Amino acid sequence: GAAYAARRDIVVHAIASPATGSDGAAEEFREAVEASGGVYATLEDDGSAEELLSRIERRDERRAIGPPRTIVSESTGTGAALAGFGVAMLGLGWLGQRLVTRPTRSRR
Numbered sequence: 001g002a003a004y005a006a007r008r009d010i011v012v013h014a015i016a017s018p019a020t021g022s023d024g025a026a027e028e029f030r031e032a033v034e035a036s037g038g039v040y041a042t043l044e045d046d047g048s049a050e051e052l053l054s055r056i057e058r059r060d061e062r063r064a065i066g067p068p069r070t071i072v073s074e075s076t077g078t079g080a081a082l083a084g085f086g087v088a089m090l091g092l093g094w095l096g097q098r099l100v101t102r103p104t105r106s107r108r
Contacts, residue, residue, distance in 0.1 A: 002032035002035060002036065005032075005036045006035065006036065010036065011036050011037045011038045011059075011060070012032070012033050012036045012038040013033065013038040013039050013040075013056050014029065014030075014033045014038065014039075014040045014041075015041055015042075015043050015049070015052055016030075016040070016041070016042045016043065017042075017043060018042055018043065018044060020042065037059070038056075038059070039052065039055050039056045039059055041055070
């Protein structure tokens with residue numbers, strides 16, 4: 001997770017529950033979040049959520065260089081072409097089956 005984020009310059013933010021504790025796994029997660037340039041904080045019952053969100057927004061504003069860019073785009077043309085090809089193949093198969101199994105008329 002942390003290496004993947006670092007290779008792709010992904011910032012990870014985490015808001016932990018007060019029950020998260022401070023065992024080795026929690027500490028390792030905190031270090032990974034902070035290494036990515038993100039904010040790791042424990043949400044307390046004193047209503048500090050808005051302060052945490054403000055810290056995250058301030059940190060993200062410093063990283064913003066320009067307007068957002070599209071990372072993933074979808075192209076429906078390929079799917080539509082594939083579906084059309086599939087329907088055409090079904091039609092050809094149906095037509096071929098009808099020609100092969102067409103009943104013959106007996107001549108009397």
